[in-house]
Amino acid sequence: MNKILVTGGAGFIGSNFIHYLLERYDDCYITNVDLLTYAGNLDNLTNISDDPRYRFIKADIVDFVSISNLVSQGFDTIVNFAAESHVDRSIEAPGIFVRTNVLGTQSLLEAARRFGVKKFVQVSTDEVYGSLGQEGYFTETSPLNPTSPYSASKTAADHLVLAYGHTFGLSVNVTRCSNNYGTYQFPEKLIPLMITNALADKPLPVYGDGMNVRDWLHVRDHCCAVDLVMRQARTGEIYNIGGNNERTNIDIVKIILRRLNKPESLIMFVQDRPGHDRRYAIDSSKLRKDLGWEPKYSFDRGVIETIEWYCNNIKWWEKIKSGEYLRYYEQMYDNRKKAN
Numbered sequence: 001m002n003k004i005l006v007t008g009g010a011g012f013i014g015s016n017f018i019h020y021l022l023e024r025y026d027d028c029y030i031t032n033v034d035l036l037t038y039a040g041n042l043d044n045l046t047n048i049s050d051d052p053r054y055r056f057i058k059a060d061i062v063d064f065v066s067i068s069n070l071v072s073q074g075f076d077t078i079v080n081f082a083a084e085s086h087v088d089r090s091i092e093a094p095g096i097f098v099r100t101n102v103l104g105t106q107s108l109l110e111a112a113r114r115f116g117v118k119k120f121v122q123v124s125t126d127e128v129y130g131s132l133g134q135e136g137y138f139t140e141t142s143p144l145n146p147t148s149p150y151s152a153s154k155t156a157a158d159h160l161v162l163a164y165g166h167t168f169g170l171s172v173n174v175t176r177c178s179n180n181y182g183t184y185q186f187p188e189k190l191i192p193l194m195i196t197n198a199l200a201d202k203p204l205p206v207y208g209d210g211m212n213v214r215d216w217l218h219v220r221d222h223c224c225a226v227d228l229v230m231r232q233a234r235t236g237e238i239y240n241i242g243g244n245n246e247r248t249n250i251d252i253v254k255i256i257l258r259r260l261n262k263p264e265s266l267i268m269f270v271q272d273r274p275g276h277d278r279r280y281a282i283d284s285s286k287l288r289k290d291l292g293w294e295p296k297y298s299f300d301r302g303v304i305e306t307i308e309w310y311c312n313n314i315k316w317w318e319k320i321k322s323g324e325y326l327r328y329y330e331q332m333y334d335n336r337k338k339a340n
């Protein structure tokens with residue numbers, strides 16, 4: 001498990017995962033392959049860029065020639081975080097989601113099987129199960145019922161991963177995690193968007209009635225779970241990862257405003273996301289029982305630390321919010337008319 005290829009390691013969860021591994025293990029050697037799309041940011045990794053256990057390679061996971069050349073160098077493990085990850089963008093432009101999330105995963109799988117990679121971990125999402133009503137939880141045997149182009153592309157990738165395990169004997173695992181929050185999250189996602197808008201006294205755009213529910217997990221707890229799966233899971237197993245921490249969106253927004261001492265008048269209800277899933281909730285008892293995983297962060301502590309991190313790292317997110325992202329934001333949110 002020493003030579004690890006992390007894809008998408010310049011993004012939110014991938015960069016946290018690389019930090020997690022380097023802090024925890026002296027004898028792991030990580031290659032981070034990332035295309036540096038709008039979501040990839042090497043600023044997430046500046047303090048480890050000279051670490052001899054780490055190297056960065058810019059490449060597209062869809063480009064089979066580049067990926068084969070890289071994988072032929074010999075890796076014990078591939079952990080695939082690389083993806084188009086934002087649901088709203090998948091509604092605006094679905095094609096790139098199929099390209100990256102489906103074709104990119106297949107290209108990695110093919111290289112893994114040809115060059116004898118010992119373990120392939122696919123970082124998937126709870127969104128493959130679709131939406132829940134007011135009760136119940138997703139288990140690993142819940143039917144797959146994706147509803148957005150993003151979640152449909154992730155579901156297709158899951159099927160390919162499991163098929164490569166079944167047909168070619170590649171040692172594979174799939175993890176399906178709920179919503180993450182924490183450091184280095186791109187400010188298009190709910191929590192960093194609301195923190196950074198509030199800090200700038202800009203409106204906080206809440207979709208629909210704000211009563212959609214997500215099950216929030218600190219990114220470090222997600223990283224710990226992926227690490228356990230990578231090292232200990234039996235081949236072919238799927239693991240749900242979640243924090244038992246369901247919150248409505250409006251509750252999250254109010255927590256952020258209170259902590260920053262900003263008025264609730266900044267909240268602006270806007271048109272709903274098309275096909276917006278109402279509720280996600282994860283049953284992660286299999287992961288707890290098989291691999292002894294437990295989340296370490298309470299949401300109360302984790303969200304305060306996250307808010308503080310964004311307050312202390314204004315340069316990190318201002319650089320993002322003043323670039324190409326600004327055009328995306330204006331287009332995406334101008335289209336959503338104010339609903340109150």
Ligand code: NAD
Nearest residue numbers: 008010011012013035036037039040060061082083085180
């Ligand atoms: P992110 O958008 O922050 O990062 C994605 C990374 O992938 C970026 O660095 C980007 O440059 C890279 N990338 C995109 N296309 C690429 C390509 N063709 N080749 C190489 N690199 C490419 O995403 P994230 O939030 O860190 O999510 C990481 C993974 O975890 C995704 O697979 C996502 O589906 C999954 N996931 C995310 C969450 C969440 O709450 N954010 C929850 C569960 C699962």
Ligand code: DAU
Nearest residue numbers: 085086087125126127178179188189190205206207212249
């Ligand atoms: O559940 C795991 C998934 O969580 C991951 O697979 C995805 O990669 C990740 O982006 C996330 O998807 P969501 O769509 O749940 O996350 P997002 O932060 O975009 O939205 C969270 C909730 O907040 C959702 O109900 C929509 C709402 N929302 C979001 C934005 C960006 C708003 O009300 N206003 C907003 O401006």
